[in-house]
Amino acid sequence: MMSGPLLLLGGIGLLAGIVFGRRRPRLWLVATVIGNASLIVAAALVLSGPDDWQWRNGFPIGGELLHFRLDGLSGLFLLLLGIVGAAGAIYAREYWSDEHHAESAPRGRAWWSAMILSMTTVLLSSNGLHFLIAWEVFAVSSFFLITLDRANREVRAAGWLYLACSHVGTLCLFGFFATLAARTGGWELGPMREQAGLAPLLWLALPGFALKAGLFPVHIWLPSAHANAPSHVSALMSGVAIKLGIYGLLRFSGWLPVPAALGPVVISVGAVTALLGIAFAFAQDDVKRLLAYCSVENVGIIFVGIGGGLLGMAHADAPWGRVLLAGALLHVWNHGLFKALLFLCAGSVLHATGTREMTRLGGLWRTMPWTASLFALGSVAISALPPLNGFVGEWLVYLGLFDASTSHGPAAWAAMPATLMLATAGALALATFLKAGAVIFLGVPRTRAAGHAHEGGRLMRGPMLALAALCVGTGLAPVLLWPAINRAVGVWNSSWVAGAPPAPLLTLGLVNLTLLAAFAAGSVWLWRKAHANGFRRGLTWDCGYAAPTPRMQYTGGSFAGIVTGWFAEILRPERVQQRPRGPFPSSARRIQRAPETVLERVIAPAAAGVLRVSSAARRLQHGRVQFYILYLTGGLTALAIIVWWGGIQ
């Protein structure tokens, strides 16, 4: 089988990327792209063929023999990793170039290859110890990528927060893998569904992987890390890195026995995450924070799908479980593509204008038509509108949820509320991206920087176009991707291996094609008609103002105001307001900010309390030898009393 040599080639390419990254940018690009391409081909081979790829070696690392495995599940994630990894590498050549970032660009290239290599190792490892090592390298390399622009204080803060959160998750995973190894007698991983005693271990794995995936309320690291990282890094983080958390949960819920309560828990946490994630996203003014919160929402959708799969498995392998799991996997793939695309578009805007704040942008579609149209395409996809790929994945999730809701079992109680919350989240997602697209690209420029924007070069546009093409392709022909999804579903639960796609998938592809054809025909007709009548350029909505200025536009905050009000209990928006007073007001202002509530209202006060207690305890360590001896005496006396007391009893 060809996968082995291809994976070896991929590894060599990425290693060469790490070596050449600092000094030889062109060689780095070639090596990294070749490496990623071989990963893509290897994954595609495994996904299309019937067999898994396995490789064992007598060479021990850390006392454990190497064992790599590429099956349907890891193959799907590896495919996504290869695509986003290659696209981001090409994009970074122009976006984070040596001319503009002389100090950080070489580091960024080396860490990029390192991060992809470590993520590949995570996906391939079939040994708990090596999984943990690769997981740690992956976390550290993404920390260094997030903090590429480390001169900036905010970036450093985001990096530390990420590192801390990531290690809390890793701690859970340490517990998980160590207990697993102790129970099974070895670090070797593999299917072990029959050992029913292992089921409670998944409760340890869930928080560890959920932290990486960014599930509410442990998503706190995600917005600042995604916003402050360079955009190609955000694309990789949001598109693939957080998916590794999902991969972990899928991997181990597929191999280990599943506790009965896991399905309902995952599905409800997922639904809450989806709703709150998009509510937070809607309130944001920073475009990359908005996209980051939107990732939280999408992770929620994926978790609803996974939870549904778990629920279905617990209900005698109900067919709706299969549909839900397939929907989740499809959404993993889709979200990886369109979220990477959207982050690259946001990076393009940032590159052109130097700001992420939407209230300083506006009217960019004139100067950046490519970015504007690709952002629009990504928005359509992420809002799950037909005919693009987002619709396909979410539609499967909805289908499964409907079937589960009408199944008249206890599953309906979990599925029904999830359906409602998901539907609300979907509507808000559309509104969010309407806001983002409209405020950034429509209207007139709000600042001078936005007025002087320019389109990025070919190296930036190419990867965006490729990702967009994949989004369109998946939307129009989801049937082509079905074998891969089916492989992954079959790996997760072998009784769902039945090959035929759910019939609607084929119909859906046809409907999408028809829709696209109708859309194209309509556009051509409109274009023709417009040309026949001639153009006249004017203001979009004049509204009868005598002298309109760029300030007389809807801002992102005003657009989101009402919905932010609905969720005010959780969002807790902060307002500074000075109303205009008198007939000739000299000044008035209104500043609104949407804080990261969980971090700033829950975690930060708790951490401050811990810090206070520990600094009080630090006073005990004052450096006076005499008192240290007193402590010793006191401790000894207390011990003696305890022993004496014990003797009396």
Add this chain to the structure above:
Amino acid sequence: MSPLVNIIVGLAMGLNLLALGSSRLPSVIRAMAVQGVLLGMLPLVIETDFDWMVMLVAVVTMAVKGVLIPTLLRRAMRAANIEREMEPFIGFVPSLLLGAAGTIAAIAGARALPLLTEHADTLLVPGALASVFTGFILLVGRAKAISQVCGYLILENGIYLFGMLLIHSTPLLVESGILLDLTVGVFVIGIIMDRIQRAFDSLDTRKLTALRE
């Protein structure tokens, strides 16, 4: 054996109080040295059969505690040019009172302990407890490093007294090992004191708080 033993231990307990009450460092050192010599004599008194090993250990103990260590300390004292403990954490009268209270408590408390009958009527256990307590008071309550070394040695004397209880079952070799440790410890402390003195121009351990990290 009891009367002689009790007299020796009683004298040692008195020396404890002397060490607690005096502000001049030479008298503290002298009290400690005399206590060491007295306790060194104990094995000879307790052990009725003549044993050259016991003899040897007793002589070495007396030599080290009575001569070697005090000489070292006096030299360090002269080098550091200090005669008095000026600012103790616990004043001399309070520490004397504390020591007296501790001695009384040790005598009272020893009655409550489940001791062998042959030990019950000696002052060995109360003396040991009182010495350990005195050592702690000196360690906690004094600021000068030399006083603390003295406290440490008195503490060790208390432990040595406890060892006397087991003289029939523990080989004196163990005690001689402890003695060796002690001597090395005093050497090291002497060297450290010298360094501290040179670096900070003082032997006041309160000024060492900057080293806590």
